[in-house]
Amino acid sequence: MLSSAGFAKTFQYIDLFKQGVVCTVSLSVLTVFFGFIIALFLAILRISKLHPFDYLATAYVEVFRATPMLVQLFIVYYVFFGNVSLPSFKLFGFIRFERFLPGVVALAMNSGAYLSEIIRAGIQSIDVGQTEAARSLGMSSFQTMKSVILPQAVKNILPAIANEFVTIIKESSICYTIGVQDIMYAVSATKGATYRIAEPLVIATLVYFCLTFPTSKIIAYFERRMARADRH
Amino acid sequence: MQTDTKILQVTNLKKHYNGEEIKALDGVSLDINQGDVVVIIGPSGSGKSTFLRSLNLLEQPTSGSIVFEGVDITKKKFTDADGKVKKLNIDDYRKKMGMVFQHFNLFPHMTILKNMTLAPVKVKGMNEEEAKQKALTLLNRVGLGDRADAYPAQLSGGQKQRVAIVRALMMEPAVMLFDEPTSALDPEMVGEVLEVMKELAQTGMTMIIVTHEMGFAREVGKRVIFMDAGKIVEQGGPEDIFANPQNPRLKAFLKKVL
Numbered sequence A: 001m002l003s004s005a006g007f008a009k010t011f012q013y014i015d016l017f018k019q020g021v022v023c024t025v026s027l028s029v030l031t032v033f034f035g036f037i038i039a040l041f042l043a044i045l046r047i048s049k050l051h052p053f054d055y056l057a058t059a060y061v062e063v064f065r066a067t068p069m070l071v072q073l074f075i076v077y078y079v080f081f082g083n084v085s086l087p088s089f090k091l092f093g094f095i096r097f098e099r100f101l102p103g104v105v106a107l108a109m110n111s112g113a114y115l116s117e118i119i120r121a122g123i124q125s126i127d128v129g130q131t132e133a134a135r136s137l138g139m140s141s142f143q144t145m146k147s148v149i150l151p152q153a154v155k156n157i158l159p160a161i162a163n164e165f166v167t168i169i170k171e172s173s174i175c176y177t178i179g180v181q182d183i184m185y186a187v188s189a190t191k192g193a194t195y196r197i198a199e200p201l202v203i204a205t206l207v208y209f210c211l212t213f214p215t216s217k218i219i220a221y222f223e224r225r226m227a228r229a230d231r232h
Numbered sequence B: 001m002q003t004d005t006k007i008l009q010v011t012n013l014k015k016h017y018n019g020e021e022i023k024a025l026d027g028v029s030l031d032i033n034q035g036d037v038v039v040i041i042g043p044s045g046s047g048k049s050t051f052l053r054s055l056n057l058l059e060q061p062t063s064g065s066i067v068f069e070g071v072d073i074t075k076k077k078f079t080d081a082d083g084k085v086k087k088l089n090i091d092d093y094r095k096k097m098g099m100v101f102q103h104f105n106l107f108p109h110m111t112i113l114k115n116m117t118l119a120p121v122k123v124k125g126m127n128e129e130e131a132k133q134k135a136l137t138l139l140n141r142v143g144l145g146d147r148a149d150a151y152p153a154q155l156s157g158g159q160k161q162r163v164a165i166v167r168a169l170m171m172e173p174a175v176m177l178f179d180e181p182t183s184a185l186d187p188e189m190v191g192e193v194l195e196v197m198k199e200l201a202q203t204g205m206t207m208i209i210v211t212h213e214m215g216f217a218r219e220v221g222k223r224v225i226f227m228d229a230g231k232i233v234e235q236g237g238p239e240d241i242f243a244n245p246q247n248p249r250l251k252a253f254l255k256k257v258l
């Protein structure tokens, strides 16, 4: 199965893996960033009880959570962006924008659905007394949300958001199916060139592990520190 | 200090929950004059908090009216001095009614100073420096001038409540509402908070206070209101209420708490 000759061949394409890391990380960072914005929007709509927007937001979340990511990705890429001609330039000199963008959009829409549940729980975990105090001082509901509720809610859910980042690093691998040049894309390209599959997969496994494992450990460390800071 | 300028006129205020099932307020009428110190007492569940919270519309009353500075704030629209019909923005009235809660409700992610300057800066557009000076003056007044940069978690309950009071005062309210401000405090901290309230009453501030501290009610209250089952059952000066109660329910209540 594995052979040193196989690794030697694979290493000739190591630059593809390096590009893959750059691509996967940018894909994940942008996904969580835009996913968070979508999620914030959804969470506030759902809490607002502003019919019919709250129902629409709920429907959005349920649909995205109940259907496979791959289906969502294909719908976004082939249907939504199917007839749109995106500018075809290359990010960092190699990432094909017209494939990367639909990937980010699909992942962010999906991630937004999951994150909105986390944010909603975070907002609702803040004592209503906080809202009442702010409103009784004459602050508007928007000011209250922005200055009093969200800062506390976001602090509480920061670890969950960071964990979503780790999840997205892994799940973003499906984007290679639409030709986004991430780590899995490097595997498939190396396989095409070398007719080796085991060695590229071992490399990919190691690379993913090196990205996610330290990240989760760092998150856990800050989570513990924050828990301690709250106890003083 | 008490004058005949009416600040609040409450008429036949009702608040029902679950349709007609729970009548938390069952027709309360009360006028509050400038400089009044009104203390509300009554058994648990009698509607004291609901009444207080209705005054600044933290609870939306089922019916009745609350006229604050000439405007019925329970309505969605009002007519201004020039006879123009305008949309009522409740925030404009809430900022003139300070509220102090049983559980302080300081913002835990902000320093004491920030807790105090947030609303004046955001709502009134006061400049930061001016707000800061004002906050420090008020903190000094309640003996907390050196805690401006502390966070709420670093203060004792009594200190938190003193901050909550001056935070409300930052908005220069026309009336201050207190809902059992000392009920969540350790006994040794009750005095320091009542002391601040007493001084506030002496400055002529209009105050409506729900409390179980009968000694304080008797000493500081200019009027005492006894509520039971969503109604005002008896009211009068502190001497009338405490030394010469009429209603049997008030008598029974006082017997239990005194």
Ligand SMILES: Nc1ncnc2c1ncn2[C@@H]1O[C@H](COP(=O)(O)OP(=O)(O)OP(=O)(O)O)[C@@H](O)[C@H]1O
Residues within 6 Å of the ligand: B017, B018, B022, B023, B024, B042, B043, B044, B045, B046, B047, B048, B049, B050, B051
């Ligand atoms: N959100 C609500 N839903 C249903 N019933 C409520 C609600 N809020 C208050 N009530 C009821 O209204 C009545 C009055 O409550 P309120 O809190 O005003 O009493 P209170 O006089 O402040 O009592 P306490 O001294 O215990 O604070 C109670 O019977 C209470 O159960």
Ligand SMILES: [Mg+2]
Residues within 6 Å of the ligand: B048, B049, B050, B180
């Ligand atoms: Mg109460």
